Amino acid sequence: MRSAYADKVHELVSRCLQARDLAYCPYSRFPVGAAILTAEGAIITGCNVENASYGLTVCAERTAVQRAVAEGHRRFLAIAATGRGAPAPDIRDRFVGPCGACRQVLMEVRVPRFGSDWTVYLTKPDGTYKETSLSELLPLAFSPEHLKLN
Numbered sequence: 837m838r839s840a841y842a843d844k845v846h847e848l849v850s851r852c853l854q855a856r857d858l859a860y861c862p863y864s865r866f867p868v869g870a871a872i873l874t875a876e877g878a879i880i881t882g883c884n885v886e887n888a889s890y891g892l893t894v895c896a897e898r899t900a901v902q903r904a905v906a907e908g909h910r911r912f913l914a915i916a917a918t919g920r921g922a923p924a925p926d927i928r929d930r931f932v933g934p935c936g937a938c939r940q941v942l943m944e945v946r947v948p949r950f951g952s953d954w955t956v957y958l959t960k961p962d963g964t965y966k967e968t969s970l971s972e973l974l975p976l977a978f979s980p981e982h983l984k985l986n
């Protein structure tokens with residue numbers, strides 16, 4: 837746990853659990869909540885928002901990222917995310933991780949020279965969490981740096 841905001845982790849985790857209760861998921865009935873901690877100490881939340889045209893569904897993590905950027909935030913430290921919990925104990929210890937698309941979107945708004953990596957708190961419905969990082973979840977990632985010209 838990073839000491840710089842250790843006192844904020846509990847709040848971050850509980851805010852992602854609260855955000856999950858706002859999910860609009862009539863098709864999957866799989867609510868997901870996310871909460872982002874900015875460098876300034878703000879917490880921005882998101883939930884999954886589904887659509888009758890299924891592919892238009894937006895995940896909780898991406899909802900939170902879009903919202904944070906739209907509200908003027910640019911420096912991010914950590915994200916906590918929670919789902920309903922995986923049904924079987926052998927599925928990732930019941931921790932639900934961000935989908936691949938969300939991992940790529942998190943990569944986009946990673947801040948080089950400022951933390952440089954996201955801390956990710958995979959959160960169970962009971963509030964217990966496991967700390968990981970975006971670099972662990974998305975190794976050898978494609979990133980904006982690859983588009984830079986020499």
Ligand SMILES: O=c1ccn([C@H]2C[C@H](O)[C@@H](CO)O2)c(=O)[nH]1
Nearest residue numbers: 864866868884895896933934935
């Ligand atoms: O990382 C993820 C994975 C899935 N979902 C949502 C999308 C859909 O509404 C539901 C089932 O896939 O869960 C998220 O919000 N985040």
